[in-house]
């Protein structure tokens with residue numbers, strides 16, 4: 052086990068390279084299941100979740116080769132995925148329970164092989180996270196769904212057929228699953244109330260490069276004209292807007308000045324707007340987004356919503372910012388039912404936070420004081436690291452495996468801009 056030791060008080064200044072997006076890479080890594088030709092993904096981040104999904108893909112019969120060439124440490128990795136034939140259509144519990152995004156193999160498997168048996172992912176720290184919308188959407192395009200012994204079995208021996216999918220509320224994963232499955236269905240599928248996150252448009256771009264016929268991705272209605280067969284392609288993963296937003300908070304909290312190299316402002320406008328309200332000066336430059344402090348930190352209000360609203364994946368990070376901003380901030384977590392696990396840990400550092408239902412009121416304090424804290428989930432762990440950057444004295448962030456799921460080389464990137472941070476064995 053390892054922990055982060057952070058000595059707070061340093062102003063962060065310089066450039067942080069933003070890695071490829073975890074939440075784009077995971078669905079993109081499932082597209083090779085749809086074709087017998089190789090798919091190469093470039094700018095993949097080096098993250099635990101990518102390795103976890105690679106293990107599952109190997110189990111299903113996908114061979115994965117590392118492409119050499121440029122890229123190196125700054126650019127992500129290039130991997131080629133080849134699913135010449137599907138060796139197994141079962142995604143077992145012991146693999147799926149490690150990462151719920153494994154459910155994204157369901158749609159591609161049933162579309163390509165006519166069957167998929169995938170363990171129900173189970174809940175996680177931030178909520179019970181059901182998959183009912185994924186299953187109803189697949190049924191709408193002809194899949195037969197059976198649940199038994201904690202597994203879902205989707206089958207379509209005669210193939211999938213186009214239909215209309217109406218989501219009662221937005222689901223990123225369900226939109227991704229049906230988008231991939233519908234690409235090989237016979238006929239046209241209309242997806243209504245689709246998720247509009249940048250990762251959806253990136254997935255559609257890759258599928259279209261494979262020969263799919265998808266229009267409207269990024270908008271609330273997506274049309275998919277099914278095709279017989281898909282071919283291989285090479286696709287570059289978009290930058291990680293959540294990683295970029297997390298480091299933008301670090302710049303503001305430490306009253307620093309950071310260039311988020313490779314970040315795209317249009318992927319994170321809602322978060323940048325709140326940062327500006329809190330005291331940031333945000334500017335778009337040729338190779339990224341610059342965030343610097345105007346010298347004052349003021350409170351703000353947030354309601355988490357599907358894109359283009361304020362992203363739930365940045366709620367915990369912004370709560371750390373609110374903890375040291377003047378005045379009171381009100382945060383409403385409207386997407387997940389239990390995404391305040393970072394509150395008791397932030398309170399150990401001296402934050403003044405009151406939670407009532409889905410709403411948290413944060414009263415800014417003059418200073419936080421370092422202490423040992425425990426990460427509980429991916430974004431909560433980043434929230435604690437951010438608080439440690441400004442807390443007086445030493446903050447030890449334990450259970451780093453949560454952080455390593457979504458942040459590549461965190462301590463290296465932060466040290467590069469002046470943070471006093473190191474990773475030590477516990």
Ligand code: EPZ
Nearest residue numbers: 074152180181182183184185221222223224364386387429
């Ligand atoms: C994706 O999860 C992201 N993960 C999450 O990021 C992100 O928080 C979430 O979208 C919302 O933006 C990946 O992309 C791998 P949803 P997903 O389906 O697809 C409920 C991170 O930190 N729901 O949009 O699972 C669900 O419980 C992770 O990187 C159903 O009720 O999220 C939640 O309350 C955490 N039934 C809401 O909808 C369903 O069938 C939104 O979930 C599906 C979802």
